[in-house]
Amino acid sequence: MSKLSLDRILQSQGFGARKWCQQLIAAGEVTIAGEPITDYRTSIETNGLAFTVYGEEWKFLEHLYLALNKPADYECSRKPSHHPGVLSLLPQQFSNRDVQPVGRLDHDTTGLLLMSDDGAFIHAQSSPKRHIPKVYVATTHDEVTPKLVAQLLKGVKLHDEPELLAAITCVMLDSHRLEIVLEQGKYHQVKRMLAAAGNHCTALCRSQIGQLTLAALDLEAGEWCYLSAAQMAQLVAA
Ligand code: URA
Numbered sequence: 615m616s617k618l619s620l621d622r623i624l625q626s627q628g629f630g631a632r633k634w635c636q637q638l639i640a641a642g643e644v645t646i647a648g649e650p651i652t653d654y655r656t657s658i659e660t661n662g663l664a665f666t667v668y669g670e671e672w673k674f675l676e677h678l679y680l681a682l683n684k685p686a687d688y689e690c691s692r693k694p695s696h697h698p699g700v701l702s703l704l705p706q707q708f709s710n711r712d713v714q715p716v717g718r719l720d721h722d723t724t725g726l727l728l729m730s731d732d733g734a735f736i737h738a739q740s741s742p743k744r745h746i747p748k749v750y751v752a753t754t755h756d757e758v759t760p761k762l763v764a765q766l767l768k769g770v771k772l773h774d775e776p777e778l779l780a781a782i783t784c785v786m787l788d789s790h791r792l793e794i795v796l797e798q799g800k801y802h803q804v805k806r807m808l809a810a811a812g813n814h815c816t817a818l819c820r821s822q823i824g825q826l827t828l829a830a831l832d833l834e835a836g837e838w839c840y841l842s843a844a845q846m847a848q849l850v851a852a
Contacts, residue, residue, distance in 0.1 A: 616661060620644065621654035623674060628707030629667060643668050677732040678713055679841040680704070681826070683833035684727040690718040697721050703836050704729070716740060717799050724835065725750075725820035726828040728849070739823075742798055745851045747782055749822035750794045750804050755814035758786050762811050766794065770810035775800065779807060793821075824849040 618626070624635035624644065635654070642650040645666045646658065663674035682703060684690075689697045692714070701709045708731075716728035716739045730736055738744060754762075763786060769778030782795040794804055805815040821828050825848040831839060 615659060617657045617659050619654060620651055620656045620658055623658060623660060623663070623665075624667070627672065627674060628710035630707075630710070638667065675840075677735070678708060678711060678730055679732065679735065679846060680708070680713070680729040680838050681828075681831055681833070681841055681845070682727045682729055682838040683828060683831070683835050684719055684724055684820075685835040686722050686724050689721045690715045690727070700727065700729070704838060719820060720802060720805070720818070723818045723820065725818075726823055726826070726831070727820070728823065728841075729838070739849060740799065745797050746824050746849065747795050747797055747822075747851065748799065748820060750796065751787065751819045751821050752792050752794055752804055752808060752815050753817040754790050754792065754808060755816050756812075757789050758792050758813070760786075762808075762813055763792070765811040766792075766807060770807050772800070772803075772806050772810055779803065781807070825852065 620639055621632050621635045624630070624638065625632050629635055629638065638644055639654040640652055642652055644651055646663070651658075660674045665672055665674070682700060684700060687697045688700045688703065689695070690700055692699070700715055701713065704713060711731045713729050713731045714736060716730060716736050719725070719727055728739060739746065763784045766781045766784045769780035771778055779798065779800065782797055783793075784795070785793045787793055794807075796803060800806075804818055808815045826845055831845075833839060
């Protein structure tokens with residue numbers, strides 16, 4: 615059980631400063647179980663709480679765990695410079711809660727991107743020690759060959775990386791597409807590995823993290839969803 619006043623609840627969920635939340639409540643813009651609550655001091659159980667603001671439904675969540683199907687031409691950086699940021703694809707109150715991408719995808723990379731406001735989760739997911747596989751589908755400029763696959767599996771030397779970097783698995787999908795599984799998340803890793811092996815990546819999509827597939831989430835490009843407990847449990851090594 616955890617009770618909070620309604621203004622604190624709205625503030626915690628990213629709807630704005632306390633004063634602003636109090637005004638929203640007084641204006642009758644916040645309802646619970648279909649009833650406007652106009653006294654901001656009303657104490658409410660947060661566990662399992664559903665409420666509406668301006669008629670839109672929300673659930674109280676201590677932390678946000680989201681998946682986004684990232685479209686091309688969006689940047690993961692907090693201060694995007696050449697393209698809009700991925701945060702602009704989420705409701706504004708999520709940015710107010712300091713939601714961040716878990717790791718980065720390049721602006722032209724598409725596919726599965728996790729986002730959260732839980733620092734411990736972001737840290738754990740990004741840690742190489744957890745060996746969480748990430749699956750990418752890379753489209754190449756030149757034809758893919760068994761030799762290329764063998765090189766990527768054996769490991770290639772990247773500038774500034776002391777060790778050879780190798781794919782965990784690498785499968786030819788067709789004449790110009792490879793499915794590559796990596797456990798690390800080095801800067802431009804797939805593109806640089808393909809370049810080091812003598813090819814060039816023309817398009818890149820992340821299709822899976824751990825056991826969670828983008829296909830199972832059924833999101834259009836630019837769409838996001840909350841991750842269920844079952845989906846969270848899939849974000850692990852096999
Ligand atoms: N590897 C890349 O080269 N780019 C990405 O966005 C992700 C992995």
